[in-house]
Amino acid sequence: MKYTVTFIPDQITTEVEAGKSLLHAANSAGIGIKSSCGSEGTCGRCKVKVIQGKYLYNEKFSSILPQKHRKAGFILACKAYVEDNLTVEIPLESRLDEHQVLLEDKQGILAEKNIPILNGYTLDPLCKKIQLTMDAPNLTEIISDASRLEAELSKQADIKKPVIGLPLLSQLAETLRKGDWQVTVTIAYNGRDYEIVRVEPGHDIKPCYGIAVDIGTTTVVASLVDMERGLSIDKLGTYNRQAKLGDDVVSRMIHCSSEQNGLEELQHLVIQTINDLISKLLARNNLSHNDIGIMVTSSNTTMTHLFLGLHPKYIRLEPYVPTATFTPVVKGKELGLNIHPEGLVYSFPAVASYVGGDIVSGVLFTNISKKEELTLFIDIGTNGEIVLGNQDWLISCACSAGPAFEGGGITYGTRAMKGAIERVEIDKDTFEVKVSTIDSAKATGICGSGLIDCIAKMHQVGIIDRTGAFQDTESRRVQITHDDKLFILVWKEESGIGKDIYISENDIKNLIRSKGAVFAGIQSLLKTLQLEIELIDKILIAGGFGNYLNISDAIRIGLLPDLPIEKYEFVGNTSLKGAELALISKEAWNHAEIIGKMMTYLELSVGNLFMDEFMQAIFLPHTDLKLFPSVELHANL
């Protein structure tokens, strides 16, 4: 007997067998519902409300929800079973989708594209749980405990010759007997073989979990992934504690070389940062570190070295050689990570010292290397990493953009956080300013997208010329100090920091150098391959611009190529998403290794190509205006 279940407000209808849970129904309708107890009715995260129709409910579990929710009609989706055609409301807080902001395109503003994690790959997690039931030994059938386990794994799960380490073996005899020859085995792929990470007595029905981590130079974000459903069920970010020993990769590399135990110190700090995130994710999902059998990290090459305890010395010295681009899969205990001690830790392969695993992860996730169309992938952080290619070839480079777009070296620069100015409007006659801030809070600084907007608009209305120099303008917002010129964006009275928030001429020159470096990098790749800009089919913008990037403005200042806006996509933190993808798809991980191998690296410091391009690019938008046909210049400048 089948019934239809309609979910609102989505208005998605699905057909399910009588007796299936509402959680099951939502999953088969493609709607992600939060759940971390494996349908045991204990986490209370899958609350829904049945608007119409009959259902069977296991009242035993109803007390898990607070009374006020119960009174409002909420029930646990995992303990309610279909008995009728139903209409079910899924409240916002029970939903998995964290990207409420969908694609919208108004005035060239691009929101982050919501791409599902698997993105075309097969769900085949790097780590799985397998429930085994075996016969007890007797005098006529006395194979060893380990051989018995192996035989059942082969028979019931087609896993042949798994790696079994000593720590696991030393507990095996007691575990098998404690579970009366029923056990739950967690196996993880180590890049060569399947490895038994954990054996628990009895049949544990909790799903298998993994952790994906994007280890950024500045911020670290961890995602808790339900390996069976292939969904991120929780996420948390924080600042990289290494920052106290240096803001960027170069200062951290110097710390490693100049301080005794500098490397150990930095490794310890990043492990601490990650462990804190994991602890919080575990606590709020009622999990233990032993439940995490696998972790995939994605980071730039220097961060990967520091994470693994490899000295980054030669990354900084010409010819910029990392110790390893393909690093070994290690065990949690080797690094002191807060996961199962025998759990496996993958690090994304890198291409070179300055094109790291975070970029490979991004290329993997965005499927560039699986499509015919020529794609330009740009990740703008302290370094601008640029990849150009398609299914047949990939070329990459890194240009020292400096930290300007992340707010570094800019007087009131800030990261994309609450209160950061992300858009700026300037009246062309009065030069009066209107700013939009993240979460509409009182302005505290200017983030990357705000800075781009700001320069574009200041140039458009004639406050600065093509070199970024301030022009003589009649505006109370322009102020001149003994060594700089300032343009006030937010008056002290309206700002959230009790001071005027301005952008200075020096700030602008810094930004122009940064944007020039990125554009020169793009041009260098194209010229190396003798390709014209127009051949690019798609441009993907990854990284730290917050949720929005004003593409028109970015083109107007000459940061991005002057191509139709519909060719652009803002793909967000693809470093993290690629790590999530690798966790749940062995096929995807294998492809990451192929990407790492197939991608060519163009070292920009060889020859004059990059420097020539850079010198042309430190104008608004560029020396060669033919490259920016759509940009109308202010008549006077």
Add this chain to the structure above:
Amino acid sequence: MKYTVTFIPDQITTEVEAGKSLLHAANSAGIGIKSSCGSEGTCGRCKVKVIQGKYLYNEKFSSILPQKHRKAGFILACKAYVEDNLTVEIPLESRLDEHQVLLEDKQGILAEKNIPILNGYTLDPLCKKIQLTMDAPNLTEIISDASRLEAELSKQADIKKPVIGLPLLSQLAETLRKGDWQVTVTIAYNGRDYEIVRVEPGHDIKPCYGIAVDIGTTTVVASLVDMERGLSIDKLGTYNRQAKLGDDVVSRMIHCSSEQNGLEELQHLVIQTINDLISKLLARNNLSHNDIGIMVTSSNTTMTHLFLGLHPKYIRLEPYVPTATFTPVVKGKELGLNIHPEGLVYSFPAVASYVGGDIVSGVLFTNISKKEELTLFIDIGTNGEIVLGNQDWLISCACSAGPAFEGGGITYGTRAMKGAIERVEIDKDTFEVKVSTIDSAKATGICGSGLIDCIAKMHQVGIIDRTGAFQDTESRRVQITHDDKLFILVWKEESGIGKDIYISENDIKNLIRSKGAVFAGIQSLLKTLQLEIELIDKILIAGGFGNYLNISDAIRIGLLPDLPIEKYEFVGNTSLKGAELALISKEAWNHAEIIGKMMTYLELSVGNLFMDEFMQAIFLPHTDLKLFPSVELHANL
């Protein structure tokens, strides 16, 4: 230009190119010469004397030999080069062969057979050194250090995708640069892949070494193996320190279960025992623990469990299930072994709780599973382990023989050591006794072969009957105490312990039970397969009988089947030899795993077969005299 080199006293002649060293010549003649410095001229162990002919000698190294040796004409074989037809004397102390006793067959006494380690397998060591020279990186060719190393290993040694662990990786950058892009890489096979164990700067010409260890319940023997030449270059044995917590495997298993930390204690003691042996071997061969990249151990199943820290609890309890018969390859550091921390440690696979890796090692080394002929393999220690089979099938069993043949439970029983009585003659008329002891020292006790001899002769001359009971005989050597009867073998005045050395009626009954258990085990295997004793083509006797075993006597008491003496071979400590073989031949190791899998185990406690056979076997030689047609019985008994 080629010359002939004749080695004396062997009178073996070989032909070598001019300019080759005498060490090289000896090796190609199949004569093992001691050498542990890799022909660097520093260890001084390869001393030889040229009797005739011209040679070139690098005098620089002559001072390594003591003056008196130099005066006697000795030179280093590794630094003397062929320029003429030569006659070269190799003194005993420079020879590798430790079995000076060659096969001889007089009066049924069998000496240990001297079988070369490889015994037909291909020399392909589990661990090798590879010298690599690579190009330094430059800006146009900037692959990572690890990838550069991998590429050269693939190109120069055809090693693909080796495992490289973090500890090695963390030192790699500095090592490569210190060696100016010349390095010596030690790689070891881990059962699945090759693994890089060590990278040294520069080109190290020392050979690669491995350690083979026979971990016996009572004694532990370690052998230092030159992996390139495939030769054991030094050997050392000692008592297993675990003995202080229990004499046999059962008492040690009980210690594990009854004492808190009992397992840790026993593991620690055996590791200490092995480490001491290794330290001494390293010191006297001028090597460091880092020079040892691999170790293969062979032991019974309980000893393997204790060595690896696996609890043996269920080995002792019905249905006698070990945690593992195939144990993982682990790293030296995991067990705290005195080898390179990243060096690999193999343990021989076992068949069952009471047929262990030592037996698999013995079957491997003696090639039973590669031959058509039906072979019976018997290792008599505390347990008698018996294997029957050929290339098509192998069946094994274990019978609790008790420690009698190792001297346990026998009043003056002792191991095969200096002063142990190993042969006994009794005058049939006077009952006067003549004993032979090991090293002809004053008698201190009776070892296994001596005990067998003793019972056989006592029965032959009529001192005991077929049940082992003392007969009324007129002899001053027979004495009667309140609860036992004694037969004095050595008078106090002639013994090395200041007391009469005797064998008592109880001793003899113990021995008869032991020999009965072994023979009943053999019969059980044969009857299970419905085979007649006569079908056995060869009988191999392994284990602790010292250097000699009197086969005729062993048949006469009914310990061994009554088959022609030429079918017997005494093969010595095959557990150690199999471990040495596995070290130097990957093919052999792989075959050991096949043996472990193909061998069937017959549990003698199931059914009545064994007990029926045992009851028939506790007579001299047996209840069924048709089984011992060659044994003439004393008329009166």
